[in-house]
Amino acid sequence: MCTTAVLVSTPWSFTLARIVERLFPGKQGIQIAKKMLTNTLLAPLNISIVFTCVILLQGHTLRTARRKIKHDMPKTFVAGTCYWPFVSFINFRFIPLNYRPIVGSLAGAIWNIYISSAANNPKLNPDGTIKAKAGTETTLLAETSGTAVPALQEAWKTLDNNKKDL
16 A cells, blocks of 8 residues: 555645646635535546555456456445545635645545555455455454453453564
8 A cells, every 4th residue: 555655646646636726726615616526526536546556566457456446446435425525625725725735645644544444355366356255254352252341351462472572
C-alpha cells in the first residue's frame, strides 16, 4: 500500500485537486458542489487504479485485478461517498486554499486505512479468483469464547510473549 500511495494515489489526488480548483475556483455553494461532484464521479477510477496497483504488486494478473475491481469497487465507492463529500465540503468551504492539501492529506490517511483493508481483503486464491467466505471467520474474540475480557487477556499474554523479540 505504501508503494501504491507514493507512486499512484498521492500524485493522482494532488493532480485532481489542482485541476478541480482551477476549473471551479471559489467558495460559493455552486463551486463547492461542482468540486464535490467531480471528485465523486472520478472516485471509481481512483479506486480501480489503487486496486489494480495492489493486485499487480502482489504478483497477480490484470485479469485478477479486473475481478477484484468488479467484486470490491462498488462497495468501496459507496463507503467513499459516505466519507468524502463531508470532508470535501469542510475543506472547500472553511479551509484556506493553502491549507487544503494538508487537510485533504489527513483525511486521506484515514481513507487509506479503509482502502488498504478493501484492497487486501478478501484474499485472492493462487489462480486469481476471489476466495469465497465459507462459514464464519475465526477472530480473537471467537477463539477466546466470544467475550472481550478473555480476548484482552489473550492479547496481553501475546504482547508479553513477544516482548522478548523487541
